[in-house]
Amino acid sequence: MLGGTRGPVSAAALVVIALAACTSTPAATPVNDSTAPQAAKGFVDAWNDADYDVMSEYLSPGSALDGDDLQRLFDRLYDHGALKSIHVDLDAPAQETRTAVATAPYSIRYRSTATRRPVKLEGDLELHYSGEDDAWQVVWSRSLLFPGEPEARDFDIAATWLRRGSILDRHGRKLATGPVDGRRYPYGSTLGSTVGHIGPASKEDAATYGVSPGDLVGGSGIERGLQEALAGTPSTTLRLVDRKGDVVRRVGAKKGKPGRNVKTTLDIELQRVAQGAFGSTTGGVVVMDPHTGNLLAVVSSSPFDPNNYVGAEVHPFNRALDGRYPPGSSMKVVTASAAIDTGTVTPDTQLSGPAEFRGVHNFESGEFGQISFATALQHSVNTAFAQVALKLGAKKLSDYAERFGFNRVPEMPLEASESSFPYPETESDLMWGAIGQARVLATPLQMATVAATVANDGKRMEPRISYLDPPSGERIITKKTANTMTDLMVSVVVGGTGQAARLSGVDVAGKTGTAEVDVNGERKNHAWFICFAPAEDPDIAIAVVSEYGGIGGEVAAPIARQILSGGLLVVQSDEFHGIK
Numbered sequence: 001m002l003g004g005t006r007g008p009v010s011a012a013a014l015v016v017i018a019l020a021a022c023t024s025t026p027a028a029t030p031v032n033d034s035t036a037p038q039a040a041k042g043f044v045d046a047w048n049d050a051d052y053d054v055m056s057e058y059l060s061p062g063s064a065l066d067g068d069d070l071q072r073l074f075d076r077l078y079d080h081g082a083l084k085s086i087h088v089d090l091d092a093p094a095q096e097t098r099t100a101v102a103t104a105p106y107s108i109r110y111r112s113t114a115t116r117r118p119v120k121l122e123g124d125l126e127l128h129y130s131g132e133d134d135a136w137q138v139v140w141s142r143s144l145l146f147p148g149e150p151e152a153r154d155f156d157i158a159a160t161w162l163r164r165g166s167i168l169d170r171h172g173r174k175l176a177t178g179p180v181d182g183r184r185y186p187y188g189s190t191l192g193s194t195v196g197h198i199g200p201a202s203k204e205d206a207a208t209y210g211v212s213p214g215d216l217v218g219g220s221g222i223e224r225g226l227q228e229a230l231a232g233t234p235s236t237t238l239r240l241v242d243r244k245g246d247v248v249r250r251v252g253a254k255k256g257k258p259g260r261n262v263k264t265t266l267d268i269e270l271q272r273v274a275q276g277a278f279g280s281t282t283g284g285v286v287v288m289d290p291h292t293g294n295l296l297a298v299v300s301s302s303p304f305d306p307n308n309y310v311g312a313e314v315h316p317f318n319r320a321l322d323g324r325y326p327p328g329s330s331m332k333v334v335t336a337s338a339a340i341d342t343g344t345v346t347p348d349t350q351l352s353g354p355a356e357f358r359g360v361h362n363f364e365s366g367e368f369g370q371i372s373f374a375t376a377l378q379h380s381v382n383t384a385f386a387q388v389a390l391k392l393g394a395k396k397l398s399d400y401a402e403r404f405g406f407n408r409v410p411e412m413p414l415e416a417s418e419s420s421f422p423y424p425e426t427e428s429d430l431m432w433g434a435i436g437q438a439r440v441l442a443t444p445l446q447m448a449t450v451a452a453t454v455a456n457d458g459k460r461m462e463p464r465i466s467y468l469d470p471p472s473g474e475r476i477i478t479k480k481t482a483n484t485m486t487d488l489m490v491s492v493v494v495g496g497t498g499q500a501a502r503l504s505g506v507d508v509a510g511k512t513g514t515a516e517v518d519v520n521g522e523r524k525n526h527a528w529f530i531c532f533a534p535a536e537d538p539d540i541a542i543a544v545v546s547e548y549g550g551i552g553g554e555v556a557a558p559i560a561r562q563i564l565s566g567g568l569l570v571v572q573s574d575e576f577h578g579i580k
Contacts, residue, residue: 077145091122165232295414301319319547326517335388342396410462508564
């Protein structure tokens with residue numbers, strides 16, 4: 001509001017304030033102030049109060065401006081000048097200079113985000129006496145807003161951006177460097193869709209970042225998520241322009257700050273290992289440090305080389321962060337954790353494993369007879385987990401799913417989709433949801449945090465992409481539950497469905513998932529595997545999904561094994577050299 005303060009607004013393209021085009025509706029009846037000083041003060045007070053209706057009443061009928069016209073005029077002025085406030089002062093009382101004419105010296109102070117100090121303009125307010133209305137009235141002119149500058153019609157801002165910061169991996173290797181119009185990505189499509197690209201600013205971006213639509217800004221990935229840190233702030237000059245947009249006068253300026261180099265949590269060597277293991281598979285991989293939440297590697301199929309898209313309006317789809325898939329039996333880590341943490345079951349609790357239970361069936365109709373809960377997880381017995389889900393109940397299962405990160409967007413600046421666990425309204429939804437089917441959808445990022453939480457003794461760390469943010473997390477299951485789950489997940493790899501992830505000399509804790517989906521009437525499977533290693537002192541946690549890839553233990557588990565094999569060497573070498 002005029003006379004108060006407003007949040008910073010962006011500098012828009014040059015626009016001439018065409019007062020001559022305003023409506024020809026006659027002005028309201030002037031306020032009957034008996035003296036010129038009273039009229040001048042009343043007009044200025046209304047101006048400072050942003051009371052445009054009262055302000056218009058003081059104008060002579062020839063102005064043809066009403067309150068709505070003034071509102072639009074000042075809104076435009078705020079926008080084009082990136083104004084925070086306007087304040088008007090009468091520098092002396094109005095004095096009659098001749099019959100029925102008076103002048104009052106006044107000044108305007110404009111505060112703008114584009115200037116370091118307020119801009120002060122000075123001039124004279126002209127008033128005429130109307131015998132017909134028996135009132136003093138302010139004579140409107142186009143320069144009333146810019147006293148002392150009769151040719152001025154509008155504000156304009158010239159912005160010069162300084163150096164854009166580089167994006168670095170955790171070793172300091174440059175993943176992106178150079179100015180926006182010549183941005184370079186030394187590793188090309190390796191980490192391409194995660195690092196992101198430079199693109200044109202939309203209208204929404206312009207308002208957010210303080211640029212003009214079409215200016216080059218971070219278009220996707222880290223480039224977009226950390227735009228403000230990387231870009232810094234521009235040096236700005238506030239200018240008065242005439243009707244044609246030509247500069248009349250430079251009235252203020254502010255020095256900007258160059259962008260900052262941003263050190264990310266990513267490791268280009270580990271990324272190469274993960275990307276090489278994933279190969280031509282469709283889907284995604286996330287590798288995390290379970291103790292910090294640091295994203296060490298993010299692999300998405302459909303390679304994206306940002307060097308080829310500088311300035312382009314594209315939206316690369318990062319399957320590792322945004323791809324949402326039914327998690328299948330990898331969800332059983334959440335269900336089992338909830339059941340053990342609440343005391344609903346123990347590893348020794350006896351269950352039945354029929355081929356079918358209340359509409360839930362085992363994969364390939366396997367039948368297991370009487371089994372322990374530990375065996376049910378080891379061999380991923382759906383019907384046994386359906387029984388556990390009924391004992392646990394919808395409320396507790398939903399609560400634990402949300403503790404693990406479902407139903408909320410990750411807090412890191414890198415954009416990632418929300419994984420969803422809809423509240424089970426029916427017995428069927430409860431049983432199928434407990435095994436990662438029904439309407440449950442998860443990203444590889446989400447399932448990596450599930451594995452990482454167990455690996456981190458039950459404390460879930462929020463995913464983190466840059467060292468600008470401190471690690472943050474909270475305990476969601478007890479350490480005892482996490483230790484029990486670790487033992488159960490190790491048994492999955494040693495003698496259960498995840499044996500293809502076994503690694504010589506290293507205990508791997510994991511869980512397979514085979515999510516059934518119908519595609520045009522044909523049954524297909526997403527292959528999942530989540531894991532961490534070494535089980536006794538974890539260095540990395542991994543989630544792998546192969547879109548329509550088949551069976552988790554046969555397709556995703558071997559990929560995870562390859563990533564563990566090379567990734568542990570990278571991480572342990574870094575730890576030896578003191579790199580965290």
